Amino acid sequence: MSKDKNAKIKAPQPVRGTQDMLGDFADRFGHVVDAFDRVRRLYGFKRVEVPVIEPTAVFARSLGETTDVVSKEMYSFEDRGGESITLRPEFTAGIARAYITNGWQQFAPLKVATHGPLFRYERPQKGRYRQFHQLDAEIIGSDSPLADAELLIFADQLLKELGVAEGVTLTLNTLGDADSREAWRAALVEHFMGHRASLSEDSLERLDKNPLRILDSKDAQDRPVADSAPDIDAYLTSEAQDFFGAVTAGLDAAGVAWERNARLVRGLDYYRHTAFEFVTDRLGAQGTVLGGGRYDGLIETLGGPPTPAVGWAAGIERLAMLLDDDAIDNRLDAVLAVEDDGQLARAMRTLADLRAAGFAAEIVATGSPRKRFDKAAKIPAHALVSVGTRDGAAHINVRGDGERAKEVETIVRGVDND
Structure with missing residues (x-):
């Protein structure tokens, strides 16, 4: 029987109990x-x-x-x-x-x-x-x-x-x-043996193999016996x-x-x-x-x-x-919007200098030049940098407040003055 070439392939699912992470x-x-x-x-x-x-x-x-x-x-x-x-x-x-x-x-x-x-x-x-x-x-x-x-x-x-x-x-x-633990273990075994009838099936199994684990049993049946067991302090x-x-x-x-x-x-x-x-x-x-x-x-x-x-x-x-919701600042330091393709080289140089100085930065330089600023403004960042032309000359404008935005502007103006 031939397979239907037009049949939709079912996407594989992750293994149960694993997770993908993004964002x-x-x-x-x-x-x-x-x-x-x-x-x-x-x-x-x-x-x-x-x-x-x-x-x-x-x-x-x-x-x-x-x-x-x-x-x-x-x-x-x-x-x-x-x-x-x-x-x-x-x-x-x-x-x-x-x-x-x-x-x-x-x-x-x-x-x-x-x-x-x-x-x-x-x-x-x-x-x-x-x-x-x-x-x-x-x-x-x-x-x-x-x-x-x-x-x-x-x-x-x-x-x-x-x-x-x-x-x-x-x-x-x-x-x-070792001596403290052994003495305490012996006392616990004696205590639990005296209350075997009150222990859960799991704790009866622990009694033979690992009696200390009975102390932190989550089974309600075990709690009265576990809570009345001797503490280690008397055996230290x-x-x-x-x-x-x-x-x-x-x-x-x-x-x-x-x-x-x-x-x-x-x-x-x-x-x-x-x-x-x-x-x-x-x-x-x-x-x-x-x-x-x-x-x-x-x-x-x-x-x-x-x-x-x-x-x-x-x-x-x-x-x-x-973590608190505001524990992480996911904003970029700067987003550059290239509003004039003639200034792309200047924008790329600015982007490189920002990253070299340790600032996280992205550039928006594709699509309609008139829509790039609006697209860049939707990206969370401390500073929004528009790179374009005004009165026939290159023009760079930095919008943003806070210390990080001021640091971005210092780098940008340095490039602009080169």
């Missing part, structure tokens, strides 16, 4: 990334790049075989050589793998930052996509509580630079050192108490506000000491905009030497959604 949101996205790059330089964090694909074992070991990310959400497949590879669901494991395989131990303590796309198969929701993007900052090779404090101060400054700190709260907890060693005290003292000295959340946990055994989240109620139920913690045992889990480390990640889309 305002793309500008918001870029604004977040630009602010992150600016602030991370202030704190001495080097840019690092790691592959989008990694051996599946990198994430299975680091995130835990029993976690939802590994068991339900990772995009894993066999390549043509038969190796199981995975699209990265987070940055930390790949950076830890790179730290081991590239011998970056020589640079410890290593402060690195990156941003880019990540992939998880989950139910798309507000600010959450199957291909999403994160900012990431890590300090590897430092066991000092000052490293934890510096990362939190970095994050706090970033949120303030973006203008989204209002209504965002830093919540903080300690998971203690003096060393762990001192560590947490040094972190909070650093935050207080830097003027970073924080609140204690004794129920904030990280389920995997390699997490130690500080755990934190910056949370807001402006994004619905999923209110975390930035989170992280100390993971002193991760690199050892991946086959490297015992290495202390701490880091955080933040969703770029979520931060972009929090």
